Amino acid sequence: MAVITIKEVSEKYCVTQDALRYYERAGMIPPVTRTAGGIRDYREEDLAWVELALCMRSAGLSVEAISEYVRLSRLGDGTIKDRLALLQGQREVLLERQRQIAGTLDRLNYKISRYEDALKTGILKWKKEDD
Amino acid sequence: MAVITIKEVSEKYCVTQDALRYYERAGMIPPVTRTAGGIRDYREEDLAWVELALCMRSAGLSVEAISEYVRLSRLGDGTIKDRLALLQGQREVLLERQRQIAGTLDRLNYKISRYEDALKTGILKWKKEDD
DNA sequence: GCTTGACTTGGAGTTGACTCCAACTATTAT
């Protein structure tokens, strides 16, 4: 019957089995298909949800936001507008985060170049404000 | 003597007084200048550290990494190489995070456009894999 | 049919980053 177990999925996506169970409990993915005995059997569709959840989490979106999206999806076509709004909101979250990171990277790069100079030229003069 | 209090700093940077005290306790900024009575008096230099810490935190760098940088800085010029390495490491962290976010944004944008189409054209056919 | 190993659940514990609190001290206004 070729059951795809939680172990296989955890290895495939480099995530713990506990995390996979937690994602399901938290509603971040819909209930996974089970065997007659109650054991999780990740079907194509289940894997797609896992992948989506991991992708969103890897960017730092909250479990709550992802769960809400899943909840709306499970309610059917009537929630398409809501889902669109949610996705747009989360896009804004990520865009903002991207801006923060870009700004910090600028600052980091500036400092790094100052440090590199200091090492190249010998530490001739290091001021407090260079820290 | 124009003391700059924690209250003023918290308002200036939109951060709680508790967070400012926590940052200091955690070593994310060096000990702040104090008045004779033991009250924090944020001098120019202290503010620069606060600003740096907030910038790094806003990008999601860990309190631990920032504290380590501050610790090395306080040890003097001998730690410049270490500090450079630390900053380069943190730059990698941010670059990786940026990549993750970019990837998730691509996916999010794709989904958003599918939802927008669905709303524009009426929900003619919505498949499971469009969720 | 029995052992062994993987899977199940509910719930407790952990980690990082704050946030809140109580008891106390310093400063300012009257």
Add this chain to the structure above:
DNA sequence: ATAATAGTTGGAGTCAACTCCAAGTCAAGC
């Protein structure tokens, strides 16, 4: 000098997102 206000500390509490555990169930090999 005293009351009100603002600041201080150490430590406990909170929240998100896991992570770990115990006690039990299921499945595969012998």
